[in-house]
Amino acid sequence: MAFSGPIEDRLAIRELMDIYADAVNQRDAELWGSTWAEGSSWKLPVIPGMENVAGKENIVAAWNAGMAMFPFIFMSISVGDIQVDGDTATARAYTTEVGITLDGTEIRPRGQYDDKLIKVDGEWLFIERIFNSLYGE
Amino acid sequence: MAFSGPIEDRLAIRELMDIYADAVNQRDAELWGSTWAEGSSWKLPVIPGMENVAGKENIVAAWNAGMAMFPFIFMSISVGDIQVDGDTATARAYTTEVGITLDGTEIRPRGQYDDKLIKVDGEWLFIERIFNSLYGE
Amino acid sequence: MAFSGPIEDRLAIRELMDIYADAVNQRDAELWGSTWAEGSSWKLPVIPGMENVAGKENIVAAWNAGMAMFPFIFMSISVGDIQVDGDTATARAYTTEVGITLDGTEIRPRGQYDDKLIKVDGEWLFIERIFNSLYGE
Numbered sequence: 001m002a003f004s005g006p007i008e009d010r011l012a013i014r015e016l017m018d019i020y021a022d023a024v025n026q027r028d029a030e031l032w033g034s035t036w037a038e039g040s041s042w043k044l045p046v047i048p049g050m051e052n053v054a055g056k057e058n059i060v061a062a063w064n065a066g067m068a069m070f071p072f073i074f075m076s077i078s079v080g081d082i083q084v085d086g087d088t089a090t091a092r093a094y095t096t097e098v099g100i101t102l103d104g105t106e107i108r109p110r111g112q113y114d115d116k117l118i119k120v121d122g123e124w125l126f127i128e129r130i131f132n133s134l135y136g137e
Numbered sequence: 138m139a140f141s142g143p144i145e146d147r148l149a150i151r152e153l154m155d156i157y158a159d160a161v162n163q164r165d166a167e168l169w170g171s172t173w174a175e176g177s178s179w180k181l182p183v184i185p186g187m188e189n190v191a192g193k194e195n196i197v198a199a200w201n202a203g204m205a206m207f208p209f210i211f212m213s214i215s216v217g218d219i220q221v222d223g224d225t226a227t228a229r230a231y232t233t234e235v236g237i238t239l240d241g242t243e244i245r246p247r248g249q250y251d252d253k254l255i256k257v258d259g260e261w262l263f264i265e266r267i268f269n270s271l272y273g274e
Numbered sequence: 275m276a277f278s279g280p281i282e283d284r285l286a287i288r289e290l291m292d293i294y295a296d297a298v299n300q301r302d303a304e305l306w307g308s309t310w311a312e313g314s315s316w317k318l319p320v321i322p323g324m325e326n327v328a329g330k331e332n333i334v335a336a337w338n339a340g341m342a343m344f345p346f347i348f349m350s351i352s353v354g355d356i357q358v359d360g361d362t363a364t365a366r367a368y369t370t371e372v373g374i375t376l377d378g379t380e381i382r383p384r385g386q387y388d389d390k391l392i393k394v395d396g397e398w399l400f401i402e403r404i405f406n407s408l409y410g411e
Contacts, residue, residue: 001168002260003152007145008281010152015277015284015356022354025368025386025408031275074384074409076352076370078213080159082152094162096213096233096370098384098409110211110235112162123276134162135211135235138305139397140289144282147289215350217296219289231299233350233370247348247372249299271299272348272372 005084012124013084013117017077017093020126024075027067033060037118037125044131072100080112087119094134109137142221149261150221150254154214154230157263161212164204170197174255174262181268209237217249224256231271246274279358286398287358287391291351291367294400298349301341307334311392311399318405346374354386361393368408383411 003010016035023032033056036042042059044050053062067073080092095111116128140147153172160169170193173179179196181187190199204210217229232248253265277284290309297306307330310316316333318324327336341347354366369385390402 001171002149002156007148011148011281011285012276015353018353019276019355021352022366022368025354034275072409074368076213076350076368078158079152079155080162081156092159094159094211094213098382108235135209138308139286139293144285148285213350215295216289216292217299218293229296231296231348231350245372272346 001081001083003082005082005089009084009089009119009124010082013082013089013091014079016117016124016126017079017091021075021077021095024067024073027073029060029064029067032063035126036060037120037127040126041128042131043128046131046133069102070099071102072098074098089115089117089119089124091115091117095131107137109133110135111137138218138220140219142219142226146221146226146256146261147219150219150226150228151216153254153261153263154216154228158212158214158232161204161210164210166197166201166204169200172263173197174257174264177263178265179268180265183268183270206239207236208239209235211235226254226256226261228252228254232268244274246270247272275355275357277356279356279363283358283363283393283398284356287356287363287365288353290391290398290400291353291365295349295351295369298341298347301347303334303338303341306337309400310334311394311401314399314401314403316403316405320405320407343376344373345376346372348372363391363393363398365389365391381411383407384409385411 020035036056036059038056040056042053053059075095075097078094082091093113097109099107112132112134114130117124118127157172173193173196175193179190190196212232212234215231217231219228230250234246236244249269249271251267254261255264294309310330310333312330314330316327327333349369349371352368356365367387371383373381386406386408388404391398392401
């Protein structure tokens, strides 16, 4: 299905995904946190204890803990779908990563994000991201 | 050469390429088929018998046969060029894939698409895609 | 921080980055050179002698010399940030490459570009690109 919604919104959501990956690459918790709405949920069903990380503060804390497990991590994203309906949207994105774990192992995982977004004061933010691993981890 | 044409069209063609890869990742033949125009051609000169797969129905059938050879496949695309002229366009895109063949071998091919597109009822569709492998297969 | 500036400019800068990678993949020095402004600087602090390659002609010559070291090279880019202020802009981008060196070694580097851009006669061009390797070379 063709992407829907005003091009301003579709481009802004694409850019939000770019910022999310940029923040990983920069290891910038503040920047990464800025992509999430208050009251948002980060759902990682494959990771015990992270099935539903609720609230922006908890999400950023969980991310910091996760990042600490990777002395090096590089992420790029691919947009799969964006459907805008007024001030809400759904989206799908894919992650391509290269990482080094604490024991020095190189991993090259591929993952999928199914997203819900909201527009707050003119800015698009993630209100829910569900992550599933596709390959390599 | 700078990309040309209205930004609405350039963004919509970029998104069409995103949908093409999304459909591969979702293994969704209907979604994948929706990116092709009636009477389109999928040309894979490097694959005997697929030098010119003509007609949307044949293209989707060939894709289904191809996908059956890969228990796992992940595709991301990179846009190389988009030139819009009214309701027609040319484009170039690159494919980055990770795949597992039926015998369990992992491949990581890179490829190039040279494309012709048409706008039908306000929606951009591929009318011709010529694929060439660049690396890894 | 959200990307800033008119969407026409933000999309055009994204496309300029696409053209840069497309030119690498096509090994097209003229196309690659067309992304640089007169009087621009290509800064590669990690490569002795290339800390500050100044002037478009020198930049293209340095690129040709660099490309000669890779019988095969494939680049895709990821946008990290774009901030437009009138006819100037800053940006960050990431490079994902697969290359074969002269001795046949395969490398898969990741890199980061910190960019300054200017708009000349309606076209965005790089006036400064600072490259740093992140991984794999």
